Structure formats: C-alpha cells, structure tokens
Amino acid sequence: GESVGLHLPTLSVQEGDNSIINCAYSNSASDYFIWYKQESGKGPQFIIDIRSNMDKRQGQRVTVLLNKTVKHLSLQIAATQPGDSAVYFCAETPNAGGTSYGKLTFGQGTILTVHP
Amino acid sequence: ETGVTQTPRHLVMGMTNKKSLKCEQHLGHNAMYWYKQSAKKPLELMFVYNFKEQTENNSVPSRFSPECPNSSHLFLHLHTLQPEDSALYLCASSSGQGSYEQYFGPGTRLTVT
Numbered sequence: 270g271e272s273v274g275l276h277l278p279t280l281s282v283q284e285g286d287n288s289i290i291n292c293a294y295s296n297s298a299s300d301y302f303i304w305y306k307q308e309s310g311k312g313p314q315f316i317i318d319i320r321s322n323m324d325k326r327q328g329q330r331v332t333v334l335l336n337k338t339v340k341h342l343s344l345q346i347a348a349t350q351p352g353d354s355a356v357y358f359c360a361e362t363p364n365a366g367g368t369s370y371g372k373l374t375f376g377q378g379t380i381l382t383v384h385p
Numbered sequence: 386e387t388g389v390t391q392t393p394r395h396l397v398m399g400m401t402n403k404k405s406l407k408c409e410q411h412l413g414h415n416a417m418y419w420y421k422q423s424a425k426k427p428l429e430l431m432f433v434y435n436f437k438e439q440t441e442n443n444s445v446p447s448r449f450s451p452e453c454p455n456s457s458h459l460f461l462h463l464h465t466l467q468p469e470d471s472a473l474y475l476c477a478s479s480s481g482q483g484s485y486e487q488y489f490g491p492g493t494r495l496t497v498t
Contacts, residue, residue, distance in 0.1 A: 312489030370416035371485025
C-alpha cells in the first residue's frame with residue numbers, strides 16, 4: 270500500500286551543526302507535505318509544510334526541500350541546538366483541494382540527538 | 386500549549402473495564418482526529434470527525450467507540466480492550482476549511498493489563 274517512510278531512524282549531531290532529515294514517500298498523488306517534531310511526553314508539533322507546486326520552503330532555521338521526481342522530502346535544520354533533540358515525522362496527504370480536512374499518512378520518524 | 390487538551394494523561398485499565406478518553410480544542414476548529422501511536426510504528430489514524438460528523442473510520446475494532454458531541458469535544462470510549470491496545474492515543478484538530486495543518490494534544494498513555 271501507499272506509505273511514507275524515513276531513510277534513517279536515528280541522527281546524532283553536534284550543537285551548531287546543520288542537520289538533514291530525509292523522508293521518502295510512495296504516493297505520486299501526494300499533494301501536501303508536513304514535518305512534525307515530537308518531544309518526549311508531548312504530542313507532535315508542526316514545524317513546516319510545503320505543497321507539491323513548490324520545491325523549497327524556508328522557515329526560521331528550517332528548510333524543507335521537495336523532489337517530486339524521486340518522491341523525496343527533506344528537512345534541514347540550521348545551527349542545530351540541544352532543544353532540537355526530538356523525533357521528527359514527515360506526513361503527506363493527497364487530499365489538498367479535495368476535502369476540507371487532511372487525511373495525513375505519517376512516516377515512522379527519525380530520532381535526532383544533538384550533543385552539546 | 387497547542388490549544389488541544391487531553392485527559393487523562395495516563396490511564397491503566399483492565400481488559401474488562403470501560404473508560405473514556407477526552408479531548409478538547411480551543412482553536413475554533415471544525416475537524417478532530419484520533420490517532421494511535423505505538424512503539425516502532427507510524428502514527429495510525431483511527432477516526433476523523435468533520436463538523437461533528439464521522440468521516441473516517443480506519444478499520445478500527447468496535448471496542449473503540451468515538452463520540453463528537455460538538456466541534457470542540459471528542460471522546461474515545463474504550464471497552465474490553467486487549468493488551469496490544471496499549472499505546473499513546475493522540476487527539477488532533479484542524480480548521481477543516483482547506484488547511485491541513487493538524488494541532489495535536491499531548492496524548493493519553495494507555496496501558497491495558
């Protein structure tokens with residue numbers, strides 16, 4: 270079936286380094302993509318999103334890149350800080366413009382650990 | 386705070402018990418969701434309510450029964466659960482008006498003994 274998955278289950282970086290978290294998706298009809306961060310004991314928190322008509326979007330210290338040709342999504346975090354340590358999930362939905370709500374399919378998650 | 390609250394935060398119940406999970410959103414959203422998060426598995430969508438109407442049931446066993454009395458409140462009624470139902474149950478909401486960003490609550494950690 271259709272799925273969204275992550276290449277690397279864990280990523281360890283030094284404070285100040287840039288981090289790149291990758292995600293592969295299989296549904297060619299995916300139209301909307303979103304990255305979430307989940308800290309221990311909390312629910313997922315929105316980081317950044319991107320629609321399929323874009324290939325790059327920047328936020329504060331974060332950039333999402335979308336390559337529809339190879340169905341690949343990445344999240345780049347600049348100057349990673351210890352507070353960025355969390356599990357990061359990508360999610361997608363093909364429903365943008367269809368229904369008024371999104372039926373998100375989530376990836377398995379990548380654990381990011383930032384060492385001081 | 387995301388504007389979505391869940392109670393209780395932790396719940397331990399026996400397989401013969403009946404309990405309910407509660408979710409409340411203070412964001413004026415129209416769509417609400419229940420997800421199950423198990424170790425080493427992606428978040429699994431269980432139910433979706435849009436404008437109080439159930440629009441998605443993702444093949445969830447009948448021992449899980451959702452209720453949405455209004456757009457701000459969502460319940461998940463539990464009865465005769467199995468140990469494999471132990472997980473983190475997350476509630477989320479979205480505006481339901483073309484925005485797909487979902488806001489999550491902190492979850493209820495459920496343990497079935």
